[in-house]
Amino acid sequence: MRIVSQGSDRGGVYNEDALGASGDAVWLLDGATSLGPSRLEGISDAAWFAHTVSHNLEAKTGSIRDRLSAAIGEARTVYEASGPLPEEPWAMPSAGAAMVRRDGDELELGVLGDVKVWLIAANGAVTALSGGEVLEALDAAALEQLVALRAEQGPIGLKAARLQLDPLLRENRAKMNTEGGYWVLSLDDACLDGMEVTRVPAAQARYVLMATDGFYDLWGAYGVPFTEVFEGLISGRGEALTQALRDIERADPEGLRYPRFKPHDDASWVLIEI
DSSP: OEEEEEEEEOSSSSOOEEEEEETTEEEEEEEOOOSSOOSSTTSOHHHHHHHHHHHHHTTOOSOHHHHHHHHHHHHHHHHHTTSOOOSSGGGSOEEEEEEEEEETTEEEEEEETTOEEEEEOTTOOEEEOOOOHHHHHHHHHHHHHHHHHHHHHOSOOHHHHHHHHHHHHHHHHTTBTSTTSBOOEESSGGGGGGOEEEEEEGGGOSEEEEEOHHHHHHHHTSOOOHHHHHHHHHTTOHHHHHHHHHHHHHTSTTOSSSOOSSSOOOEEEEEEEO
16 A cells, blocks of 8 residues: 555644554544643644544554554543543543555445545545444534524634533533444543444556545535545645635635634645555
């Protein structure tokens, strides 16, 4: 496997996305922005979790499950050195995750949460791997509430809207890693029970694209064709695509045209040639 293009542009004070590679594996993590104060000094819980797990993965071998289990176990040891795990379910550090591993003539692919993976065949056919549908539905319903608030109260700003929506967002976050809820990476390796793992012949994919929602909003929310983005990444225009993404968001800073919970999200991607 060869990384053709990669990048990560922070959307706020901290970059809560993390990407990495080691030997036969490449991964991308999207820390879930904390819904309360961080208990770590100088960094958000989400950024700490994503970057710590990414660093830990660099020395891991074995299956995707084995690697992630070991990496989050080490992170949990560090976290618990400063106190117990949070009592409130919504306060648990968590992250979306995607990982691809070359295993002989096969690819092993794991997906948790809303980091997405696309397989692009030699003939250009695109296959999106499943995963994150429940979380996406919860987010979509919360955005509908944002739109409803504005219909009732006028075009209130994102900060004011978030204050009113925080109880709903915490209620949704508390559904992580529960039956009937959604599955994401967390400090409890029971989270891996919900990971979508796919194995495909390596010959079926010429490229694998992994992206966080802050980047795939380009085609998922803002209407830029996927083929245009893919061709841009192939030709080395990742930074230009990120700039185009930010230009769209800066033109709509309060999310009135494109409803969202913050002006900018961290935007990250990794494109791999098999």
